[in-house]
Amino acid sequence: MNTYTRPDTIIDFCLAPLQLDPRSEASRETRRRLEHVLRTYQLKLAQPVAVDFSHMPTLTINEAAHGYE
Structure with missing residues (x-):
């Protein structure tokens, strides 16, 4: 994994699925907001943030707990 x-x-990796x-206007606005968040976060850390999605823990959503059975 890269x-x-x-x-x-x-952003491209996250939105691809x-x-x-x-x-579309919604896609452009979504990208604009996510880019703002990432750039702000990187500025606060004073260095680029590296994201390796191969080390991302699995997220299990309990749909029954939210009424989506």
């Missing part, structure tokens, strides 16, 4: 440090590559239309 390690990503640039906000645009992190959603198959959003890149020309």
Whole structure:
């Protein structure tokens, strides 16, 4: 798995499963907001943040607990 440090590559990786239309206003706004968050976070740390998705723990959603059975 690759390690990503640039906000645009992190965003591309995260949004890829959603198959959003890149020309839609919602897609552009989503990317704009995520890029702002990542860049702000990186500035606060004073260095780029590397994200390695291969070390991401599995997230299990209990749909029954939320009434989505």
